[in-house]
Amino acid sequence: MIGHFDPKQYARNTAHDKDLGTPFPVQSLGTALVNLEIDGITISVPEGTSVLRAAALADINIPKLCATDSLEPFGSCRLCAVQVEGRRGMPASCTTPVAEGMKVTTQNERLAKLRRNVMELYISDHPLDCLTCPTNGDCELQDMAGSVGLREVRYGFEGENHLESVKDESNPYFSFDPSKCIVCSRCVRACEEVQGTFALTIDGRGFDSKVSAGQDEAFMDSDCVSCGACVQACPTATLMENSVIDHGVPDRSVVTTCAYCGVGCSFEAQMKGDKLVRMVPYKGGDANHGHSCVKGRFAFGYASHPDRLTTPMIRESIDQPWREASWEEAIGFAASRLKAIQAEHGRESIGGITSSRCTNEETYLVQKLIRAAFGNNNTDTCARVCHSPTGYGLKTTLGESAGTQTFDSVMKSDAIIVIGANPTDAHPVFGSLMRKRLRQGAKLIVADPRYIDLLKTPHLGEAQHLPLRPGTNVALVNALGHVVITEGLEDKAFVTKRCDTEAYQSWREFIADPRHSPEASEAITGVPAEAVRQAARTYATAGNGAIYYGLGVTEHSQGSTMVMGIANLAMATGNIGREGVGVNPLRGQNNVQGSCDMGSFPHELPGYQHVADPIARGRFEAVWGVKLDDEPGLRIPNMFDAAIEGTFKALYVQGEDIAQSDPNTQHVEAALRSLDCLIVQDIFLNETAKFAHVLLPGSSFLEKNGTFTNAERRINRVRKVMPPVAGKQDWEITQDLANALGYPMNYVHPSEIMDEIASLTPSFTGVSYEKLEEYGSLQWPCNAEHPEGMPTMHEFNFPIGLGRFAITEYVATEERTNRRFPLLLTTGRILSQYNVGAQTRRTDNQHWHNEDVLELHPSDAEVRGVRDGDWLGITSRSGQTVLRARLSERMQPGVVYTTFHHPGSGANVITTDNSDWATNCPEYKVTAVQVERVSQPSAWQQRFNAFDQAQRGYLAKAQQEAP
């Protein structure tokens, strides 16, 4: 009987903790099964499966060293040799594909002798220090020596060997000990196949072969990005985490979700008691499939950093020292302040900010506290300053505020457009997946003012760069749309069937106007017309066209318009509703998607249900037992304006550092100083906390239970691996505050909060902790119609029925260059640091980026007499700051770039109040500036340093005085 391969069934039956030796043969999807016999056992596997993998699936474990199922087979160690009936010799089972009727023997005298001989050669050049070796008990070489029954090494150890090779300890997180290397090339292949960096190579030939980072450089001096894939792949102690060298092999492991970027990688937190020894990317994680980056894999030390807040603190005014308080006293103090302020200034005088780093359950609870206990809708979240235009733009056009695909979808893309995103730095694990697809031949188009690293990926397809001027995205996307329409590249069948005809006709007429032609927009965007035409043709005709975008799209005065422009382009070319295509926002923080889903925005209840919708609101009122306001509340920038004006008096901030991350710092500081009561719940004394009256010590992701939702709408479990440092998980703190305000909350476990979310949110009705345990993760919508979730959206229709094209008129930003401010500043991220850096600055990631610098083009530097490393004063209409110069040809002349990972850099002192017209998302990406050489920090920086020192002193004093 011929069985057909069912990938779903297969995935469920495959244990993730077992290494099957070679990867699943992707090319075999949908093909017939092959039957063979291994050691007398009959097994059916998909075509293309290796004999090694087939055997492992039948629980026959052939010894192996150079093979692992995350890498393509290599056939170098010869340990996995087998015999096949009717064939000569002893082929390596990792490179031998199965064949119908094949009869394989994996164990007999001849094979055993061969394997012992192979091992004997390996061990003759390997130190025999197993008892003091860091991988003792967790070493594949040791296991294999045991498995093949190696008893003696006849060659002795005196011959030529590598035992005296010098260790490379340049990387802060792992060591490279070449004396233990067996040159299996797993690290080299992992760097190439999994990470796509090609930093490692095998240097020399024959006996001299050795693993080398770059051109025989130290790891830290090479191209290595410290993703850990090589450490993960190494079967010996050659590449080893320093934390394991220091603390020994972990004894238990809990699967949880990374708290850094929006990729949402699954990790095994490997523990010794309460001590987290290492984070190992989890093979069963559907977002990352066992890969990781330097942040998630290694930068977890912040959780146990001495700066962690461990006790609640209170004070009357921000010019006073802190005083340690019990939880009860601090919560009581906060509640009485909030009540008094509302009594004096009215119900709408207070509000709160939910965290895009906390769990869904915690975010849900904060907005519930605000809506139900504060009695207003003054709730907002960090997404305001990053992806709120995505919410507006995608909801308007496609009907749902979320990306349309899974990450894996990129493996079916033929043309990939990346706009205003830098995946290799900001979403590294997805960046690696994209690079893998590019190496298979997909075409790449990058629209970005900078020449980002993705363009340097070695790959088969062509790479097109559209180096547009900051602030001209909409002109560019309109030009792309113009080419699609005027050159007849649209997918008429898709548009007719799936989109609103009237809206399409209006858009078609609008976009066909010659003012949108690439030739006409060249003067605006600076991108040669022919390059735009070429890009539009590539995207529209390659087959599957996918668009990925980041904050370079949203953080503009026309962020929302640009998102709609992208959706127009995808609909017009029929690139929606199947794998390999789609519109994909790359989310910045771990739970930005979740915080938006959970009703953090002032106008929307959980599940994007408008507060003015009486039916939706009624359901919440029934469950929450209170009357809810039917008018939207204030957004973050509106809160600041109202605070400065004196009508907004108190703010509860959960896990967000608005004083560092929001634009026009001096304006934010003025707003925070105007508050009568600022309650900050965070794991550190962040910049915002320095303006606070109540400090509530929060918990890191390692200390709590809950869920995060990543950029592909995937709900992943966060599992508690250690007790909260300050005694409470964040949801418990919010619950206590609600109770103190007289609004009862009595959750015992976050699963109960999720049950409430599911009961009120149509796209979550099928979600429960039980189901998450069963499936590992779920992509919403997950409800009666889609009980297993929905990996690809809009396959048959849009949530609004027909897709709606939007008119996207280009309106130039008001932020213009002139003689006083001749350069454009754009801001972004770097691989090793995360967001405001509160976490990564407290880890060894500092070795890569311990200060923010200003990148500028050599020609801009030359006319100003600036040399690399000079101190530069950067002045905008908002303020001035001083950073070190770094000359870089990644920039185009006239554009300068910096990051905002370090608070003292004051990158946001210069960014302005300009914002997206629809959502008030700040225009971080366009600021007109002038730069000049200076000799001292700016006035703001001097004030910042003084304030910072005073505030740290107030905290230290309270901690010393504590009984």
Next chain:
Amino acid sequence: MSTNNDANLIHMINQIAANLGGGRDEEAAATATCRHLETFWARPMKHRLVANLELEGVEFSPLARRAATLLATRLLERQSITR
């Protein structure tokens, strides 16, 4: 009294009107702008904006003024319904 906050609100509505104005006739654009404010703006912001219609020297763009006037009518209607 017109404050910095008022100036921001005027700036915001002008920007919204400019973005929703393109490709539509003026009435549709004014309706769209008004609907945007109703959907996304907080109650105090709407009332502050409408109060500015009465003041001299406030720099509403023509489309923004029309949208704000429409909003004023809608707010009045709403109040009469709630009463």
